[in-house]
Amino acid sequence: MHKLLTLTTLTLTLTAGAAGATTYPLTLTDDLGRQVTLRSEPKRIVSVLPSDTETLCALGVCDRLVGVDEFSDFPAQVTRLPKVGGLYNPNIEAMVALKPDLVIVSKYGKLAGPLTQAGIPVLAVNPETYDDVFSKTLLLGKVVNREAQAKTLVLNMKRDIARVEILTKNAVRKPTTYFEIDPTPYSIGPNSFMGVLLTKAGARNIIPASLGDFPKVDPELVVKANPELMLGLDLGTARSRPGWNSIQAVKAGRVLPIPKDLNTILGRPGPRLPQALRGLARLIHPELFR
Incomplete structure (x- = not known):
């Protein structure tokens, strides 16, 4: 009976873990209104927006970043990564040379076209409003198979914001x-x-x-x-x-x-x-x- 209970618990745990995982291929609509399909979990990512860089690191996937824009400087470890230019002076050759399986871009600038032509998946994730900060965090969590971490991060952010609001x-x-x-x-x-x-x-x-x-x-x-x-x-x-x-x-x-x-x-x-x-x-x- 004890063994049966242990097996049942293990099965439920594994099922719950599987339910929380992102399944690939994953198709989503990005901030340019494009349908983007990711064939598998991205492991080599270039981020061309500092806010996205910070979010990816906060989700625990900083080690997947292989290149960042010239303004990404937090956390400190991203300053050691290859730089791929900025919004208005992107270095597309440098991005392609890093062999990324995903480039996360701003919806401004014109990176999506040439990178897609080079066969590299491109996703525009561009938080602009206050609510976007949370919804895009959840979106990036889904993209990199860190949905549970994204939900926890959003809850913690909202809790810390509420603490300041109580004071003000x-x-x-x-x-x-x-x-x-x-x-x-x-x-x-x-x-x-x-x-x-x-x-x-x-x-x-x-x-x-x-x-x-x-x-x-x-x-x-x-x-x-x-x-x-x-x-x-x-x-x-x-x-x-x-x-x-x-x-x-x-x-x-x-x-x-x-x-x-x-x-x-x-x-x-x-x-x-x-x-x-x-x-x-x-x-x-x-x-x-x-």
Whole structure:
């Protein structure tokens, strides 16, 4: 009887494990709207997007990466991998020479055509919105046969984000905020993944959603909105712009550059989203993190 129970348990365990595994050939629709079929589990992967590189490593398949784009720099081990250029200067010959069985690309740029012609499977996985970060993590988990790990990663990310939100919900005041990502100036809309983080960090974005996710901003709009806090530029730069001396944030000296490391994480819709949120919340509400 004991042996029978042991065998039954073993069978159930094996069946459960098999049920959680990805089966190949695997056909999916990528972010270019293409039907892509992977004949087998990819073991030699080139990633041309830093957020995808980070996600693959967070899923435990960093050792399958044989090449990355020039901006992929986390975790540290990927800095030792061959570089294959960037979005606008890709080195297709270098990619082909690495003999990958999958290249993961952005939906921007034009890599899919030439790589497919070279007989290499190409998948465009391009997280852009806040929700994309989680759905694309699950998608990549399926692609590399790490679905269980992907689900755990998503749950852990959401838990860590919720912990920060509990803190920021207790903020006495949520300052109206202008967030600059480029001195042109470009900013972030409330529905972009960075805009969602800004709100969760306990700020009120002055940029209306109607302007889009990463709009070029009329400087006069910032003057009229009169934000209490400005992020992503320094006080001297803000003071040098016509009319900006009258803005509350400038008068109060509440103009804060984003530290370099935090700026990098904030620009990547990937597994370090909770760290990005915590860093942003700490800038906006240092009183909550003492």
